[in-house]
Amino acid sequence: MTETAIADHGLVGDLQTAALVATDGSIDWFCCPRFDSPSVFGALLDDARGGHFRISPVGTEYRTKQMYFPDSAALITRFFTEDGVGEVIDFMPPVDSNATDNHRIARMLRCVRGAINFEVVVAPRFDYGRQAHQTNVTEHGAVFTTDELALTVHVVREPDDARLARLRVEDGDIHISLDLVAGQLRGLVLESAADGPPREIRVTEIRRLFDATVGYWRSWLARSTYRGRWREAVERSAITLKLLTYAPTGGLVAAPTMGLPEQIGGERNWDYRYSWVRDASFSVDALLRLGFVDEAARFGGWLGDRIREGAGSGASGPLNIMYRVDGSSDLTEEVLDHWSGYLGSRPVRVGNNAADQLQLDIYGEAMDSLFVADRAGIQTPHRGWTAIRGVLDWLADHWDQPEEGIWETRGGRQRFTYGRLMSWVAFDRGVRLAAAHGRPAAVDRWVLERNGIYHQIMEQGWSPARRAFVQHYHTDVLDSSLLLMPKVGFIAPRDPMWLSTLDAMDSELVTDSLVFRYDPAASPDGLRGSEGTFSLCTFTYVDALTRAGRHNDARQAFEKMLTYANHVGLYSEEIALTGEQLGNFPQAFTHLALINAAVTLDSVLERRKRFQ
Template structure:
């Protein structure tokens, strides 16, 4: 268990259909193909026999440093040894935006910068989460790993006449070898899935062309950002990360590219985040539009439109909380009992059963997304409006139902708040465009929810809004109350709630989901919530305090600017990595704080 790399000791690469994590020791220890939610090929991050691709110096000691090639998603891992300095350059050329493709190309260029460095090269795939056997065929030009259902081809990057990998051998289906480079030499490997035919030698010039093409893609994309605020580097890296987490053929954004990473070491909250949550949609569209990425926002809104126009009715309602990137609601949950899990944290889960629970907040998050998009010219057609009206018709008969969560069934304040948002945004959309609807009915429900929250969501004992009706417990979701316009950021009851949140949920500026005193031992602070706290402080008129919290939070980013979902007691990053919600919240916090410090109104 002690030999697992830290979660934060990774960079992310991807091609807009899948992604891989590369550790600071040159190991690709997480890679699924052909898309984010496909079975893994490399998963040593979750089990030592989960499969990996490692390129690192043969002799120790060595020092490593990792960075992104500026303004790109190309990752460079540098190795400094007594005999020389070399680097591994990892990237995946962007795939098609319009169609799903079976082939992934993961390029690993190895370059010697100074002296001479000998590298060991290990390629050890384990298909279908390590459950499917494969054959291994080695040729002069590389190797072919074939599991029958999925295949991975290893192509050698070299010049004509170069010898193949030295000391090459096959052990338990993996290929092991070494290569020695002198200053100025470039070699490497290309891992290709979905390819037909045998391995081939790839010239250095070919991968260098792909490198330069990939640089141009990312730099031209990032140049579209309209952000000119104080934290351009952090916001730019977050934007690139969100793009990497977007499944281009549909426009859906996964919550993270990983599964099974623990929110508490040794704990059981080891969820699969390789799917799209409706709850993230509002943040995603807001962030993308706020940075000027209207094309990406429109793609995501289109994906959402297909979800609410193809409603899958069930006891939990017509909308699910979570979907696959292709829009399928089918997410059967299972545990991988043959894996130990990250540092012994089991079970390792794939799939997600949360979509079968009644969650009222998804309706407000959906309608808020559609409303934000509409304000920026991404409108809803006739068929879409009819489907949205049907959703509000269902919500009118169900918003007063108790919701299901980890603590059982309860009247959750946040669920009622977002139900209020759904009716409020539906009314705004209808009146702005003269759409047919039962306007008075919607207003009646909106106002009833409003009055109910003020009466039952407010605790006179705590002098605060609370998580559940009749309780005195707070949670991080309350931070959205002023943000969605339910009350003003300077309302006395909101300021009192903010003080209660600070007293109960905030420790050294870090915000917890729930009261840390009542949470399981070792559970970390919730990173998206901390950035949400920054937004709340800035909107409430405390920009200097908000800036200090924001600057402190920036110190918890890893060495290449990435965030997981949680921060442990020691400052260690925990949970899914990198987490889209954290990077979305960072962007919104930076934009809100910039406006507050400049004395301008908060951005939409």
């Protein structure tokens, strides 16, 4: 069990798929041709059988450091040896919004000082390691082929380089040795669906490709309007969200990975390579707050498509909670029995059966994002409004029933307070949109349902014994999803009932600024084991503290949370007791919440500074 730690990775991508590069120079995770396609390199989940693309110095000990090329998604892994300093620069040239099977991972090898002998090992394991491949070596590289996919390795070199006599094939994998001295740059380009056999790529060509890729990211990031205190963390989060976007549809995957555990050795190992309605909804608000109007419009368009397509409504309502990146909804879950899992954490799941759960909160999140977009000038067309009316009319008939809840637990349906809260948001935003634009709608009924939900939450979602709002109507368990109550406008942020709830969460769910979702021991969720603190909830806690006027507490919690980022500013889903990052990585939801918390807190601190 030698898998590299989750946090010891950086992310590169081309807006249709992505790869994780470890600090030792190994690509440990890559799915092709899409985020939700089978893996080609999967050493992150099984170092022995998953496959990898490793580059590292050979014959000497070395230390490594990793960083992003400033304001970009190009990743630099540096190696420090007794004989010299070398680096691998990884990037994926962005592809346009048209879906394609052609993707490139460029790996530039450079000797900075002295001399470096790099060893390259390309060991793909197609279809999660279930499909054998053939290897064909040529003068300019190699081709790995299966019945469904081919990967071509092109060699980067100069005309006067000797032929690659030091290339060998072992069990279908290729091994290459490259000796470089200070100033030399060579490399490899891994390409799917290449047009023709391997070709020799000149150094000038890969440099141009690198410059174009960095230029793309810098041009995109320059559109950000954020100039606050935590600009570096916010901009890295924005780039991460962009990397997790499937450009052809505008959908946002929750994470590029699957099967990473919420507890080492536990069974909470989900597949997150899909587009959640909830994540996409929150992304609209976060990106608009940074000035990325086009991206917010794309996410809004993705949501609108899902709403229009769901007009017929199935068992889970007009909307599924998640979709594949192309908008389809077949996410049948299976287990990869032949993989050991990250540090022995099994089962390793592909697909996600939670897709069919009834989670009523998604309707409020979707409507809130459309409302926020509308205020930014991104209006809903007639067909979209007609679909929205159908969704809200369905919700009026169905909101008052048990459901599975936001956390996708598998312990049975309950009357979750958060689901009711977001149903209130759905009707509230629908009423506001209808009034703002004079749109036809069953406004009287929507107002009636909105008011009924409000009274129900105040009467049944409030626990006099706990002096707090609770997870569902038949428990005293607290739930940090309710930290959004003041943000969505359900309750005033300094209402005594809310301040009392915040105090209760402080004492039970918060540990030195880190926040648990809920207590699984007190609220059985159908799964064995425990989990770490949930990073999304920690950043949401910062937002709630800020709105409650606890600005110093909010800033301290935010600054502490920044120390849990990995070496290049990325966050997974959870933080373990040891401070280790757990769960799928990097997680879009966490980076969305970081942006929202930073913008909210920074705005308040700026106002305070002006009046001092």
